[in-house]
Amino acid sequence: MDRSSRDPFKIDHFPGNLACVDLSRRVMTDLATLADFLVTHPAVADKAAIHLSYGHALGVxxxxxxxDDCAAIENPSGSGHLLFAAEGMRESFVESDPxxxxxxxxxxxxxxIAAMGGRPVAITDILWSPSDEISSKIWQGMQEAALAYGVPIVGGDTTRSRSxxxxLGAAVIGHAGDRLITSFDAKPGDSLVLVIDMHGGFLGGDSFWNSSTITPPERLRAQLEMLPxxxxxGLCRAGKDVSSGGIIGTLMMLCHCSEVGAVVNLEDVPCPMDVEIERWLTAFPTYGYLLAISPEDVKNTMSHFTATRITxxxxxxFKADPGIVITADGEAVELRFPEEEPLHETLTSPGLSRRAG
Structure with a gap:
């Protein structure tokens, strides 16, 4: 089963470098309502507290x-860094679409790997499956991706379980130079820059924005080269891969690691014309990154992507005090997560019953 015949979306479903659309057509009732939606969204809430999940590893x-998106290890036999990461797939995801x-x-x-400014070398997999049929479908998907991106699967552990x-999980090793993109180096005053491939579509009612399976292999490989x-x-020192929890959840993690806060101007967020802003802010794109860029380097950073279809x-x-603030139409609301009451704090008085636009 090949990528093109399987995918339901057409290439160029949305135009590249899409201009920001009229926010009044795509924001929930008001900023306070949108803030409530964001802080109670399960994937965003998970990201807000994710640092608690890896606390056990701190001592070892x-x-x-x-x-960070990868472990960055100084190369013991030379210059630069070795990069190592691993990802597991949810059982429900594997079951519904192997x-x-x-x-x-x-x-x-x-x-x-790309999120750290690195280049991949090889993949290994861990697969336990109760049937050859399911295992074959999973392997077909892994093979298609490995061939499309030009990165080999060099081993791992594939086991036939009885019940x-x-x-499914996989790990990757990569390499980078002396300079890295890290989650720890965003500074107050840095510009918050979104880099994203908007060509694609959602997979049914899921939050996953798929632009990969409809993109030619040569373009996929070129995209991986953009951040390194x-x-x-010398244009970027901090950033993070937009993953589950979307722009807001990822920004929470980046701010936590860098010990900064951030202001997000919703009017400036590029969004497909027929997608609601609340869904877009929590979407998991195939290709999406949040970057911290010095203001004097923003123009050159944008020029870096001009010849691509990447927005x-x-x-x-980014700001010195903690917390994320969303703004629109001259108003602002700070996000407050469930462990902090209230869920959000209104920074500008009355008026938030209006639609932002």
Missing amino acids: SGNIRLG WFAGYSAIVVNLAD GSAT ALVEK CREIGR
Whole structure:
């Protein structure tokens, strides 16, 4: 089963470098309502507290900072860094769409390497499956992704289990130079820049924005080169791969690691014309990154993506005090997560019953 025949979307479903659309057509009733939606969204809430999940590893991580998209290890035999990451697929995802789960296991690992400004070398997999039929579908997906991106699967652990659900994970090794994109180096005053491939569509009612299976292999490989090249130009020092929890959930993690806050200007967020802003802010794109860029480097960063179909847009800024603020139509609301009452704090008085636009 090949990528093109399987995917329901057409290439160029949405135009590249899409201009921001009229926000009044796509924001929930008001900013306060949108804030409530964002802080109670399960994927966003998970990301807000994700640092609690890896607390057990703090005592055994050596000198590696936890919270990046990859472990960045100084190359023991030379200059630069070795990059190592791993991803597991949800059992429900593997069960409902084993082909795409296999495909995604490869793609998300490659995105983690790119997020650090690195280049992938090889993938290994871990697959336990109760049937050859399911295992074959998963492997077809992994093979298609590996061939499309030009990264080999060099081994792993594939086991035929006697019962239970299929379990899938994958790991990747990559390399980078002395300069990295990290989750720890966003500074107050940096511009918040979104880099994203808007050509594609959602998979049914899911939050996953698929632009990969409809993109030619040569373009996929070129996309993987964009962030390493950006680092080598000295234009970026901090950022993160947009994953589950979308722009807001990912920004929460980036701000937590860098000990900063951020302001997101919703009018500046590029969004497909027929997608609601609340869905877009929590979408998991195949290719999407949040970057911290010095204001004087924003123009050159945007120029870096000009010849591609990747959208690059400044959508806000980082600030010294913690917390994420969303703004629209001259009003602002700070997001407050469930462990902090209230869920959000209104920063501008009355008027929030109006639609933003």
